[in-house]
Amino acid sequence: MATKTLPFLLTLLFLLQFHSSVGQNAVRAGYWFPGSGFPVSSINSTLFTHLFCAFADLDPQTNRVVISSANQGQFSTFTRTVQQKNPSVKTLLSIGGGSADEAAFARMASQASSRKSFIDSSINLARSNNFHGLDLDWEYPSTTSQMTNLGLLLAEWRVAVAIESRRTGNATLLLSAAVFRSSDYYTIDYPVRSISNSLDWINVMAYDFYGPGWSNVTGPPAALYNPGKTLSGDYGITSWIQAGVAANKIVLGFPFYGWAWTLANANNNGFFAPTVGPAISNDGDIGYAQINNFIAQNGARVLYNSTFVSNYCYSGTTWIGYDDRQSISTKVTYAKNRGLLGYFAWHVGADDNWALSQQAASTWGA
Ligand SMILES: *[C@@H]1O[C@H](CO)[C@@H](O)[C@H](O)[C@H]1NC(C)=O
Numbered sequence: 077m078a079t080k081t082l083p084f085l086l087t088l089l090f091l092l093q094f095h096s097s098v099g100q101n102a103v104r105a106g107y108w109f110p111g112s113g114f115p116v117s118s119i120n121s122t123l124f125t126h127l128f129c130a131f132a133d134l135d136p137q138t139n140r141v142v143i144s145s146a147n148q149g150q151f152s153t154f155t156r157t158v159q160q161k162n163p164s165v166k167t168l169l170s171i172g173g174g175s176a177d178e179a180a181f182a183r184m185a186s187q188a189s190s191r192k193s194f195i196d197s198s199i200n201l202a203r204s205n206n207f208h209g210l211d212l213d214w215e216y217p218s219t220t221s222q223m224t225n226l227g228l229l230l231a232e233w234r235v236a237v238a239i240e241s242r243r244t245g246n247a248t249l250l251l252s253a254a255v256f257r258s259s260d261y262y263t264i265d266y267p268v269r270s271i272s273n274s275l276d277w278i279n280v281m282a283y284d285f286y287g288p289g290w291s292n293v294t295g296p297p298a299a300l301y302n303p304g305k306t307l308s309g310d311y312g313i314t315s316w317i318q319a320g321v322a323a324n325k326i327v328l329g330f331p332f333y334g335w336a337w338t339l340a341n342a343n344n345n346g347f348f349a350p351t352v353g354p355a356i357s358n359d360g361d362i363g364y365a366q367i368n369n370f371i372a373q374n375g376a377r378v379l380y381n382s383t384f385v386s387n388y389c390y391s392g393t394t395w396i397g398y399d400d401r402q403s404i405s406t407k408v409t410y411a412k413n414r415g416l417l418g419y420f421a422w423h424v425g426a427d428d429n430w431a432l433s434q435q436a437a438s439t440w441g442a
Pocket residue numbers: 120122123429430434
């Protein structure tokens with residue numbers, strides 16, 4: 077069934093000239109989420125072309141996309157609020173996220189009727205809340221059939237937004253997806269043909285390579301390079317391009333947060349040093365502005381490693397790996413040189429007085 081339906085949808089798209097190839101000039105983006113506590117009205121939207129509002133939820137009973145009542149107020153005014161400082165900024169409603177129930181996404185994607193519930197409700201929700209697009213953040217499809225069903229979902233989504241735009245005369249909703257760092261999820265390949273034909277772009281999550289929850293040694297959390305290892309942004313971006321996704325549909329992600337570990341030995345404080353667990357917070361997650369506070373308060377030693385393109389700092393047995401202006405600017409230059417569509421950050425509320433956002437925007441250029 078899958079093998080028949082997908083080519084049919086792709087042919088339909090071609091015949092109706094519903095290509096998503098209008099094309100974006102560039103994507104300089106950031107995610108915002110209410111749990112950050114950062115006011116939407118404080119986002120310096122002049123530094124971004126696109127802002128993602130995260131997350132809408134998948135109702136596992138109805139397979140419809142919903143905005144929780146707690147988030148309704150901030151989400152419904154998100155676009156109007158961020159457009160006050162930058163009238164041309166585009167907004168996308170992001171669906172799912174790292175703590176969403178991935179099994180619910182797998183069930184939804186497995187049947188045509190539930191995919192339709194998801195798709196129709198997502199479009200209604202985007203329009204009724206004034207978003208310019210939708211972003212799927214299913215972390216992660218993890219079997220061959222889930223990947224096949226993701227391909228069907230994306231192809232059907234593209235047809236639906238094209239039809240809706242024709243019917244209403246409104247500009248077609250943008251469609252993007254946040255995806256794993258590489259074009260396969262632990263050897264299970266993403267449906268790259270459907271991704272290329274259906275989405276305006278993908279957000280490649282090139283971070284969380286090392287963190288105290290899954291690594292008992294320190295490491296560069298969002299390394300751009302990692303000699304001899306596959307845990308790097310360059311490895312991931314290259315895999316997506318080699319799998320057949322055009323560079324100009326790929327957006328490189330980087331974190332505005334770091335991971336903090338407690339060193340086993342204060343004197344062994346480089347990369348891949350033994351640790352005894354997280355530091356500073358329960359899981360070791362620490363935003364960029366808080367990292368700068370930590371450095372100032374503790375007189376921490378700050379280093380940049382150009383082999384990995386990662387910053388780190390330490391004081392006593394507390395060690396933090398993170399991205400600072402140097403690594404961000406190297407990554408944005410990398411994205412430009414490889415012909416990528418742009419970059420995104422998770423998340424705008426963690427920046428320190430817009431230092432990283434400004435560094436990224438000025439490195440990319442107007
Ligand atoms: C927002 O960013 C712009 C461009 O870098 C800058 O001129 C402005 O001062 C920033 N505003 C705030 C409130 O930081």
